[in-house]
Amino acid sequence: EDQVTQSPEALRLQEGESSSLNCSYTVSGLRGLFWYRQDPGKGPEFLFTLYSAGEEKEKERLKATLTKKESFLHITAPKPEDSATYLCAVQTSGSARQLTFGSGTQLTVLP
Amino acid sequence: DAGVIQSPRHEVTEMGQEVTLRCKPISGHDYLFWYRQTMMRGLELLIYFNNNVPIDDSGMPEDRFSAKMPNASFSTLKIQPSEPRDSAVYFCASSSGQGLEQFFGPGTRLTVL
Numbered sequence: 001e002d003q004v005t006q007s008p009e010a011l012r013l014q015e016g017e018s019s020s021l022n023c024s025y026t027v028s029g030l031r032g033l034f035w036y037r038q039d040p041g042k043g044p045e046f047l048f049t050l051y052s053a054g055e056e057k058e059k060e061r062l063k064a065t066l067t068k069k070e071s072f073l074h075i076t077a078p079k080p081e082d083s084a085t086y087l088c089a090v091q092t093s094g095s096a097r098q099l100t101f102g103s104g105t106q107l108t109v110l111p
Numbered sequence: 112d113a114g115v116i117q118s119p120r121h122e123v124t125e126m127g128q129e130v131t132l133r134c135k136p137i138s139g140h141d142y143l144f145w146y147r148q149t150m151m152r153g154l155e156l157l158i159y160f161n162n163n164v165p166i167d168d169s170g171m172p173e174d175r176f177s178a179k180m181p182n183a184s185f186s187t188l189k190i191q192p193s194e195p196r197d198s199a200v201y202f203c204a205s206s207s208g209q210g211l212e213q214f215f216g217p218g219t220r221l222t223v224l
Contacts, residue, residue: 032211043115043202043215044154087154091211095143096166099213101154 002027002095006102013109015078015108021105024070033071034099035064036087040089046086078109113137117203123222129191132219134203135184144204144213145178145188154202160186193223204206 010044015021023034032051034087036044048057050066061082063074076080076091085106124130134158136143146157155190158168164179171178175194180186190197204213 011174036215043204043217046214048214049212051211089154097144097159097161097206097211098156098167099144103153 002090002092002100004088004090004100004102005107006086006105008105009103010106011108013075013078015111018076020075021073021086021107022070023073023102025088025090026069027090027092027100029093031091031093031095033066034089034091035062035071035073036089038085038087038104061100066082075107078107080109080111083107083109084111094095098099115203115205115214117216119219119220120217121220121222123224124193126194127192128195128223129189130193130205130221130223131143132188132221134186134188136186136203136205137207137214138184138209139184140205140214141183142206142208142213143180143186144206145186146202146204146215147164148200148202148218157188191215192220193221195223197221198223 005024007022032049035047038044048064053068055066061076065072085104087104088102117132135139141162145157146154148154157170160180178188200216200218202218204215206213
């Protein structure tokens with residue numbers, strides 16, 4: 001059974017304090033790993049797709065990386081507007097189009 | 112460029128009533144997904160369609176839940192009869208045939224009293 005585990009559950013940072021969120025996965029045949037951002041009362045917003053180990057993608061203060069067992073979402077010099085829940089999801093070769101989501105990391109950036 | 116549209120945004124109903132949630136996917140997307148999100152279980156896939164045909168409904172909790180997609184621009188998720196444990200946020204998402212990414216709507220917050 002595909003498993004996705006995110007850590008920590010919650011993270012509080014001071015503005016400008018860089019950190020990383022972790023997403024570890026146990027799947028058979030990864031097709032893609034996805035990062036989403038979810039603000040309270042809204043739907044998940046797509047951020048990145050990673051397809052293979054060693055791949056990296058960046059968007060503003062966010063950088064996502066992928067290994068064979070886990071993915072990291074690095075947040076550099078975060079701002080209060082980066083506060084949100086960050087969700088990780090995987091799609092496997094045996095699951096057609098289904099995504100399996102982790103439980104998320106709730107990030108709070110204090111001014 | 113309109114994203115995924117869902118209605119209503121909020122629904123409050125009494126136990127035993129029928130509830131219908133609606134979704135309009137992004138134009139040109141041929142996959143449509145229904146998810147449920149709760150604090151206890153997170154985001155769970157209920158059912159998904161490809162070209163209006165249901166492909167996998169193994170996530171539908173029980174026979175009280177049904178989903179249809181009569182055309183490429185409209186889908187419904189129906190709960191009949193509703194129960195308090197159905198209270199959750201229901202999301203619709205769509206994706207194209209070329210990309211794996213799914214794009215989510217704003218969700219419908221359902222409260223069953």
